[in-house]
Amino acid sequence: MDGLIGTGVALVTPFKNDFSVDVAALQKVVEHCIDGGINYLVVLGTTGESATLSKKEKQLVMQTVAKVNSGRLPLVVGVGGNNTQAVVDELKTSDFEDFDAIMSVSPYYNKPTQEGIYQHFRAIAKASPLPVVPYNVPSRTGSNMLPETTLRLAHDIENIVAIKEASGDMVQVNTIIKQKPEDFHVISGDDFTALPTVLAGGSGVISVLGQGLPSEFSTMISLGLDGASDAAYEIHNALLNGMKLIFEEGNPAGIKTIFELLGLSTALVRLPLVEASPTLKNKLKVFVNSVEKVRA
Template sequence: MAVFQGAGVALITPFHADGSVNYEKLAELLEEQIAGGTDAIIACGTTAEAATLSEEEHSEVIRYCVRVVNHRIPVIAGTGSNCTATAVKLSREAEAAGADGLLLVTPYYNKATQDGLFRHFAQIAESVRIPCILYNVPSRTGMTILPETMARLYHEVENIVGVKDATGNIAMSSALMALVDERFELFSGNDDEIVPLLSIGGSGVISVLSNIAPRQTHEICQRWFDGDIAGARREQLRALPLIRALFSEVNPIPVKAAANLMGMEVGSLRLPLTDMEEKNREVLEKEMKKYGIL
């Protein structure tokens, strides 16, 4: 039940000046990603500002992405919520729309015990038939799926197939990989840790960097899979200064600024996110030029 291998883009959501979703621009971004070699589209994740999309917008963006991509590469829909019932509703709608898989973030704000996490994710996954990737990002949610809980979910719930790991804790990631088998899909949730997680059996990355450098991000993974370990390492290290600039402010503030610097015209952000501070934008522009994408 593998979803994809390689570099999936955590796609930004473009907005018009009035704050509404710019679907025409979204179609352009999707075509550019496919042409750039991206291995999967992740719609309505953190980078998409999903927290500020209404439920209606959320489902419509997913439907639109599925329709435009039209089976050329997988579309994974971000349908997680801190309300289990809401996540079930969004997940069923994404499945009905034709999404190839789901990305389910840990419940934020109200949090949960490890048993609560198990029951939350199990109930969502069992409400659909398509594969589910869990999203472990404690820096944004205040919750960590412990390796034992993740392994239990994988072994006991048939369509839970892996995790987007943004813990930044390689020891914890390694402990998880020791509890699962080779079919488990481990995706780096941090662009600066693609190669380290590939080295412990990872399947790729769900990437912010791919929004502005899809070919290069794909290449980091592809070199690894082709056995060019030195090449993968070289490309990972070459990207680090740009990656640091892309996370100099809270995601997706910098990546939207970067996209606009490249002429993509993706618009601004919805509050409470604001435009990038000038001093940080200047560093970002400098690193984009050094990386060769501007």
């Protein structure tokens, strides 16, 4: 799974003014990412508002991204939940012909033990026709997949090939990197920790901001992978305010505002999320303008 090295992005799902999926805007977003040097695309993650998409809409998003991508970049699709059997059934019955890997969030709300998390992913890996990337995001799930659980999965189960690690804890990240199998990828799930993770020996990031500013973000990660830390941190510092702002009122309200500023889609999100406030939109406009001035 060398396709998971570098900068992946968790794609938004753009909406029209009637809140239906905006296929044309999604096509523009994908081209924007490819043109900007992104290494792989992730669909139907948290940023894609998968929780509020119908089964038919999810299929539309997958088909749209696969069609416009046309085999140019590896594709990862989110398939997760807190009902293990339902996830297993979905994996067994869905068409993943155009996709290269499954990303699956650690079970939320139920707050399983570490053994429960291990057995959940073991069942998913057994059912999955594609390599599996568990996604640890304690701030959303209510439970942290500890390093020993991640490492147990990495060593025990062949088609669990990576971890998207969004604990925000670099001690935890470093522990996994030091003890993982050689071909297992540790991927940052936070924009803040993307560069530190890469410099510590990780494989890259699945970014939110990176889809709005793909050239800058992918260059930063590429420099980090090459060990050019000073040049990479120069970009990191230029993007740092944007990393904060896009999450100030929840994700993906912030990144969708950036796409609105870029003229690629609306900033609309579905309830229970709400669109970014005028105050945040103004802050993001200043940030985007500052990046464009540096680029010029």
